[in-house]
Amino acid sequence: MTARTKKIMNAPENIISEMIEGMVGAHPDLLRVEGATGRAIVAVDGPRQGKVGIVVGGGSGHEPAFAGYVGRGLADAAAVGNVFASPSPEQIMDAARAANGGEGVIFLYGNYSGDVMNFDMAAEELASIGVAVKSIQVTDDVASAPKERANERRGIAGDFFVFKIAGAAADRLLSLEEVERVARRANASTRTMGVALSACSLPQTRKPNFEIPADEMEVGMGLHGEPGIRRATLETADELATDLVGAILGDLDLRKGDEVAVLVNGLGSTAQMELYLLHRKTRYILADAGIRIAHSWVGEYATSLEMAGASITLMKLDDELRTLLYHPCRTPALTVGDLAAAGAARQARAATVEVHNDEKTVSNDRKELATSGDITPDIFRRMMRNVGKVIVTEKDWLSELDGVIGDGDHGVTMEIGWIAVGKALDAAPEDRTIEAICKRMAKAFLDAVGASSGPLYATAFLRAGTAVGERLNLDASALANWIAAASQGIQDRGRAAPGDKTMVDAWAPAADAAKASAAKGASSLDVIDAAVASAKDGMEKTANIAARRGRSSKLGERSLGHIDPGAASTYLTLRAMGEALREALG
Incomplete structure (x- = not known):
């Protein structure tokens, strides 16, 4: 039996809100919280x-990333x-509203599927009301994809340099296009x-995400605790530095005389x-x-909870990048230049743009909806609660399962997510249609x-609800359409x-x-049973598939x-839906 880890915390479900309260309370001259989320x-x-x-963001557990880089001369806000x-689209939009000064917003985050989907959804929402948004995914992790597929690489500690350059360019009042250009460079x-x-362990589980024997190491790990x-x-420190720096030098076009x-x-x-x-060894390798080396930072700048290990990052400099690297900034995790002594004059708060993402109501008249079928809105609620x-x-x-091939x-x-769904169902009026419940x-x-599951399941629910929008009750065919649309x-x-x-x-x-099953005239129970059986078979077959998408694709x-x-x-999910339906129909 794996021993549970120790953590200094109160209730795991409150750890993020309490961390934010503690962080802002420790740096009231630098940070504040804005937005309903x-x-x-x-x-x-x-x-x-x-x-x-400049809006940065990502999951917690990487402190001081990402909020530690919020401050004058660097990021304006972190989600x-x-x-x-x-973070979810609404959390990202809260950050964007606060950061928007009328010249557009740049999103900066690591290249992970959940971040990409959530920031994309926020960008789409902002663009619909006229806010110009550029998104840049950091892709510095040499281990996660070959050079010819560099756009698939993860963003890890390299966030530090990309955020610094983008923040400096924005602080120098460069245009949206110019800030985007230098950040991509x-x-x-x-x-x-x-x-x-x-390995590290999550506050909710307090179990190591994976095991590493005492005489072994995991090369090329992900920032979220994914195996390498x-x-x-x-290896010894010198051997390890030689391996890590060697992999970077083999990938980054560096020549004698570079900085x-x-x-x-x-x-x-x-x-x-x-x-x-x-x-020490990195310095010798580069000198040889x-x-x-123009400047070095040594310490904790992008962590993975309590994971033991390290990463080495190099950024090749030119005159422009060097100037921006040395541009003053003052944040909880990084201070550069004159702002260290003088501080920054408080500026007028940025003009913000209101973005409303209220639940859209369904306008269909219940009298016009198809009532055939044995799955009523009440039974559908019971299925979702189960x-x-x-x-x-x-x-x-x-x-x-996730700890073995993902981040646990x-x-x-x-x-x-499902606890939130349960609360939303409890708060929903009893007369809501299935489409409205799905919304x-x-x-x-x-x-x-947030994460990747947030956009995926939100899209599934929206599509599924729309697919049965003309019905009050679901029959076997409509249930099949709901599953297919999801x-x-x-x-x-x-x-x-x-x-x-x-x-x-x-x-x-x-x-x-x-x-x-529905095409053969089967019942609703037969349809869901067929879906469950095939889902189970599909799940089991994934053990024989090498991952091509998501975080485990790097393995x-x-x-x-x-x-x-x-x-x-x-x-x-499908099994629970079937169990509740069987109980409801007797």
């Missing part, structure tokens, strides 16, 4: 009229997600390689002594190659979760297909089976033999 941390003297707004989970000039010596690309025997900035970053529980050993009950019961299993938070994320579920799940919504939003080792590998066969063949956690939660 309580998840947008804003620079006291950053946003201002006529300046491009704070749950542990290892992307910084990203293209930055590479990172890292190693983990021990290979296991290797533990770089260096970041040696600890992942949460690595002693500063060890980090300096890595920097005729590469000059999904939440089953997910909460099975959350540890889902997180254990899938069960926690699904629990948070309410979508907003609740998205606002609560499946297609997930495929469209996540750009995944069957065979990619994702939840689609359970949703797609379930949808096909449901449609085939390639190492993901073989393990069930995809998203497919597992899909199976549980």
Whole structure:
């Protein structure tokens, strides 16, 4: 039995809100909270009229990233997600509203599917009301994809340099296009390689996400605690630095006479002594190659909870990037230049743009809706409530599956989402149609979760509700249409297909089976039973698939033999729907 880890905390469900309260309370001269979600941390003297707004963000657990880089001369605001989970679109929009000075907003975040989907949805919402938005995904992780597919790489500690350059460019009042240009240049000039010596554990589970023997290390780990690309025997500091820097030099076009900035970053529980050993060897390697170090940072700048390990990041400099690197900034985690002594004059708060994302009501007259079918809105609610009950019961299993090939938070994320759905169902008027219930579920799940599951399930609920929008009750055919629309919504939003080792590998066969069963004149129970059986089969087959999408795609063949956690939660979802329907129909 795996021993549980120790953490200094109160209730796990309050850890983010209490962390934000503690952080802002510790830096009242630098930070404030804005927006209804309580998840947008804003620079006291950053946003201002006529300046491009810089919004960074991502999951919690990486402190001081991301909110630690909010302050004058760097980021104007940070959207704070749950542990290892992307912030939701509404949380991102709270940050964007606070950062908007009328010249547009730039989103900066690591290249993870959940972050991409949530920031894209926020950008779409802002664009619809006339706010210009540019999105830049940081892709510095050498280990996560080959050079020819650099756009697929993860963003890890390189966030530090890309955020710094973008923030400086915006503070110098460059245009939206110019800030975007230099930020992309910084990203293209930055590479990172890292190693983990021990796993981290989530506050909700307090179990290591994976196991590393005492004499081994995980090379190329992800910032969310995902396993790396290979296991290797533990090396000395010099050997490790040689491997990490060597991988970067083999990927980044550096020549004799070039200049770089260096970041040696600890992942949460690595002693500063060890980090300096890595920097020592890094300095020798670069000197031997005729590469000059302009400036070095050694410490914890992008962590992974209590993971032991480190990463090394190099950014190749030119005159423009060097100037922006040295541009003054003052934030809780980084201070550069004159602002350290003088502070920054408080500026007028930026003009903000209101973005409303209220639940859209369904205008259909109930009298005009089809009433045939045995699944009433009340029974549908019971089906959805049972999904939440089953997910909460099975959350540890889902997180254990995810800990092997992902970041270990899938069960926690699904629990948070379905608890929010349950509260939304409790608050919904009794006369809501199934379409209206689905819309309410979508907003609740998205606002609560973020991560990749938030946009995926929100899109699934919206598409499924729309597919049955002309019905009051669902018959067998309508139930099949609901499942098929949910499946297609997930495929469209996540750009995944069957065979990619994702939840689609359970949703797609379930949808096909449901449609085939309904076409034969089967009952609603027969339709859901067919869907459940095919979802289970699809889930089990994912163990024989090498991941091609999502965070586990970086593991390639190492993901073989393990069930995809998203497919597992899909199976549980459909199974719970069937159980509740069977009970309701007697």
